Amino acid sequence: MTAPAGTPGREAAMTVSLLDIQDLSVVIHRPGRSVAALSNVSFTVAPGEVVGLVGESGGGKSMVARAIVGMLPNGSHATGRVGFDGADVLRMDPADLAAHRGRGAAICFQNPRGALSPTRTVGRQLIDRLVTHQKMTGDRAAESAKELFASVGIRNPGRRLEAFPHELSGGMAQRVMISLATGCAPGLLIADEPTTGLDVTLTREILRQFRHAADTDGRGVLLISHDLASIAEVCDRVVVLYAGTVVETGPAAKVLREPAHPYTRALLRSVPDVNGGRVVPTAGGMPLMTAAPHDCPFAPRCAHAGEDCRTARPETTSLTDGWSLACFHPQETALFAPQEAAPASPSDPAPLPDPQGGSSVAPGASVTADNAEQAGRVVLRVQDAHVVYRSRFGSGGHHALRGVDLELRAGETLGVVGESGCGKSTLAKLIMGLVEPSSGSVAVAGKTVGKMSRVERTRAQMVFQDPIGSLSPRRTVADSIAEPLRAAKVPADARAAKTEAALSRMELDNSILTRYPHELSGGQAQRVGIARALVGQPDLIVFDEPTSALDVTVQAQILDVIADVASDAGHGSVFISHDLATVRGFADRVVVLYLGRVVEEGPVDEVFDRPKHPYTRALLGSAPRLGESRTAEVQLVKDLDEADAATGCALAARCPFVTDTCRSQEQTLQSYGESRAACWRVPELTALIGKSA
Amino acid sequence: MAALEMVPVVSGSRDGRFAKILIWTGGTILVVVALAAIFAPLLSSWGPKEIDPNGTLAAPGGEHLLGSDGNGMDVWSRVLHAARIDLGIAICAVALAVVVGTLLGMLAGYLGGWVDDGLMRIVDIFQAFPTFILALAVSALLGGGFVNLVITIAAVNAPAYARLVRAEVRTLREMQYIDAAKTSGASTIGIMWRHLLPNSLTPVRVIAPLNCGWAMLTLAGLSFLGLGVTVPTAEWGSMISLGTSDVVAGRWWTSVPPGLALLVCVLGFSLLGEGLQERAEARRR
Structure with missing residues (x-):
């Protein structure tokens, strides 16, 4: 058994640790199987310290949280x-x-709206808690509820106390959740994936609240996340979990910049970078442990694994400064070269057998000369499209898209980015003919979408956000992939051949054909989804957030596959994402949507390196960057739900550079060099930002 | 060292094994009843309608295993043969109700709009009456006989399936795989048949066995009141009805055996249904 070798770190020596987990193992027994959820986990959290607990799903993060509050599952x-x-x-x-x-x-909790009782106002829920746990009187509790709300950055706390959970946006609900948790003045605050599902502009804001709780009140904070890059900024130390074991622990800056464990490195390399750095996928997935491991659980996926890794489990050994790891072959090369995120040394793990790997992330190289004439044709044209979702009763409704123009040629990849609620998904549905435009037109390969026959509609294909949910639960994989061919009345034997061809391109084995969706992993299911989109050789493929439901290392594998598919000359691709970094990886052009309008568009490097619109700048400033400290250029002043613009620029209520012109009139897209942006203040913006900084 | 001892968390909820026991018990009961129904002529020396002129109201034992009723017919033989009618009508009626209800529910749920409104108002009318009163009215209208009874009981039960499937389909049609099917060029009928039907039947599978038990009780009730199957055809409800006066006179054997048969049969269906429900829940965890 691996004992915790040496007391981890300085902190433990300097201060008394608040939470001290030692050699914790949890085995869950269910009829027919048992799962070793945690195996010999040891770490500490001191008061005033923020510790990040990182790893992919199945790593045991939530089980640690449950153990700390004494809520281990039955059995x-x-x-x-x-x-x-x-x-x-x-x-x-x-x-x-x-x-x-x-x-x-x-x-x-991860889903704050689900954790709040829906029929009581949030103020009532907070006050109740204060009365029970803090033994406060009603009036006193109401007073401190207001203070708590203000302290987590809720504007107008008095009014928000009266709100019901469904009236709050995701970010606001998470803030309420934090105030509920801190309200009882706990010694330790545990946050289970607190920012999953939130937009980039909010993520940083929420994470700061946890840092704040540690700094001002001296609480210990345990921040659980799958995304090392985004939480590293606020953490003092991080603990990396893999298959229920702690693989690496250490100061956040150290682990983030110079990770020594191959898994930590794989995790960091899998995250796309806004600067266009290359994603290096690691093949395979996390194993499900049935008993405490007797070898290194990462060995099958590790490029550095030797015979020793497969026969013995590495002990946790201390390095310097409270940095410890469990690995026989710690890596010492820097993960990222200074300044630029260049592909690192050749000894690094990239074992994905991918012959076309080179084509992955090179936007310019997507169109080859011999396909030039085919690549030239326009596959998608959206003209002044508006979409209004009308409510069933009476007038009114939600104006989801307000005049969008797009043109896409075969061989091109168009990235669409924006926060949730900006109309990204509506745009995807519009292109696919799943919603009708209220005005304007959409044409795929020269034909208006609304007037297409069923077979013609299969010329545009979509890859969905939820990989397993987009496959019919009671249909086999073979059935699902062949569905577009069935509509096109392709004979059964040709169907089978094409299905297998699409499957082999996705590097999946034929044995998967007879399986059902619930038997697939997320990565496999998304490969099946892409195979379905590809099988009929469509003119256009729309990727609607195809990786946001996947684990980080799997995400990198899928992005690699998509980059390969998107570079085909035969079809155009639209890649929709809230994550700017994934778009940068392989889009040729990018469109930034805000509240149903295109606020900026242009070649991807132009828009990302020289953004024109304040909104684009704010988005880019909020995106996590690896291996460098970030400089936020523009800070939006409010959350999206608080900004309602009747006239004028849609961003007016949130923009720090707003003028009277912005409030009264809306600017149209204007050309600035290679890109176009819709903002009155573009010419002065560089100077304005310099002044405010 | 305290840290080395194991701290177990006791499992509070039932697991799949409990479901298995229920399903097996219910299934076994029903198989035994079905076998008895099929091999009824081999298991009894008397015919179900055969009258023994010398032995009316004979006590159990002797020539008649469970005695004979007021008409001189063998109770054991009639109980066995009645299983054919009761089981047959109940299963056929529920099957018909499932088919009709699923079809209506799917149309209403997927198409929505006026189709939904229209179909659901009809369902409302059916559900506005207490089930048994409605069954009485329909059977009075249609009359007796195997087919008419199947229709009667199906008509009473179909609306519940229509509602169930409609609710299921309303949720399913918002799923991504339905969008995926649309973008793959599937037709409306294709989507209903290939995607909605197989996925919306999960709750139906659980309800249908339970429903068979209720259908059996409805049939027995109708027959008891003289609206269902009538003498001389062997049916448990009418047998109980025929024997009510005998019970007062101390001749329990004319009505208790058919009553017990009914009880066992309904119990079998209930256990099976409960078991399926348990299994569905165990899987969800």
């Missing part, structure tokens, strides 16, 4: 110790546990 057997303020949470009696849950450790 689990735990060994080890979850020390909290001198007591052991695993062995507490129910009364102590109840007190511990409110005042000792409090959790902020």
Whole structure:
């Protein structure tokens, strides 16, 4: 058994640790199978310290959180110790546990709106909590509820206290959740994926709230996330979990810049970078452990694995400064070259057998000369398209798209970015003919979408956000992939041949054909989804957030596949994402949407390196960057839901550079060099930003 | 060292094994009843309508295993043969109700608009009456006989399936795989048949066995009141009805055996249905 070798770090020596997990193992017994959810996990959290707990799904992050609040699932057997303020949470009696849950450790859940009771106002829920746990009187509680709301950055707290959970946006609900958790003055605040599902501009804001809680009130914070890059900024230390084991622990800056464990490196390399840095995928997926591992669980996916990794489990060894890791072959080369994110040394793991790997992330190289004339044809033309979702009763409705113009040629890839609610998904549905334009027109390969026959409509294909949900649960993989061919009345044997061809391009084995969606992993399902889109050789493929539901390393594999597919000359691709970095990877041109309008468009490098519109600048400034400290250029002043613009520029309410002209009149797209932007203040903007900084 | 001892969290909820026991028990009961129905002539020496002129209201034992009724017909033989009618009508009626209800529910749920409004108002009318009163009215209208009884009981049960499937389809039609099917050029009928039908039947699979039990009770009730199957055809409800006066006189054997048969059969369906429901829930966890 691996004992925690040496006390981890300085912090533990300097201050008394608040949370002290030692050698924690959890095995969950279910009829027919058992799962080793955690194996010999040890780490500490000190008061005033923010510790990030990172890893992909299945790594055991949530199980750690559950163990800390004494809520392990039914049928689990735990060994080890979850020390909290001198007591052991695993062995507490129910009364102590109840007190511990409110005042000792409090959790902020991933889905804040689901964790708030829907029929009571958020103020009521907060005040109730204060009255029970803090023994406050009603008036006193109402006062401090207001203070708590203000402290998490809620404007107009008095009014927000009266709100019901469904009236709040995701960001606002997460803030309420934080105030609920901090309200009982817990020693430890646990945040389980607090920013998943939030927009980039909000993510940083929410993460700062946790840093704030640690700095001002001296709470310990355990920040759980799958995304190392985005939380690293606010963390003091990070703990990386893989298959229920701690693979690397250390100071955030150290682990982020010079990770030594191959898994941490794989994790970081899988994240696309806004600067256009290359994604290096790592093949395979996380194994499901049935018993505590006797070897290195990462060995099958690791390029550095030797015989020793497969026969013995590496002990956790301390390096310097509280940095420790469990690996026989720690890596020492820098992950990112200074300044530029260039492909790192050749010894790095890139074991994906991909013959076309070179074509992955080179936007310019997508159109080859011999396909030039085919590549020239226009495959998508959207002209002044408006979409209004009308409510069933009476007038009114939601104006989702307000005059969008797009043109796309075969061989080209168009990136569409924007925050949630900006009309990205509506645009995808519009192109696919799933919603009708209220005015304007959409044509795929020269034919108006509304007037197409069923077979003609298969000329445009879509890859969906939820890989498993986009496959019919009771249809086999073969059936799903062949669906577009069935509509085109392709005979059965030709169907089978084409299906297999599409499948082999996705590097999937034929044995998968007879399986059902629930038997697939997320990555496999998305490959099947892409195969379905490809099989009929369409003119246009729309990728609607194809990787946002996937784990980081799987995301990198799928992005690699998509980059290859998108570079085909035969069809055009539209790639929709809220994540700017993934778009930068392989789009030729990019369109930035804001509240149903195109606010900026142009060649991808132009827009990303020399953004014109304040909104684009704000988005780029909020995107996490690896291996460098960021400089936020533009900070939007409010959340999206608070900004309602009746006239004038849609961004007026949130823009720091707003003028009276912006409030009264809307600017149309104007050319600035290679790109176009819709903003009155573009010419002065560089000077304005210089002044404010 | 305290840290080395294991801390178990006790499993509070039932697991798949419980479901398995329920399904097996229910299934076994129904198989036994079905076999008894099929091999009824081999299991009894008397015919179901055969009258023993010398032995009216004979006590159990002797020539008649479970005695004979007021008409001199063998109770054991009639109980066995009645299983054919009861089981047959109940299963056929539920099958018909499932087919009709699913079809209506799918049309209403997927097409929406006035189709939905129209179909659902009709369903409302059916559901506005208490089930048994409606069954009485329909059977009074149609009369007895195997086919008419199947139609009667199906008509009473179909609206529930229509609602169930409609609700299911309304959720399913918003799923991404339906959008995926549309963009793959599937026709409306194709989407309904290939994607909505197989996915919307999950709750129906659970409800249908339970429903068979209720259908059996409805049939017995109708027959008891003289609207269903009538003497001399063997049916449990009418047998109980015929034997009510005998019970007062202490001759329990004319009505207790058919009553027990009914109980066991309905229990079988209930266990099967409950088991399927448990299994569905266990899988969801």
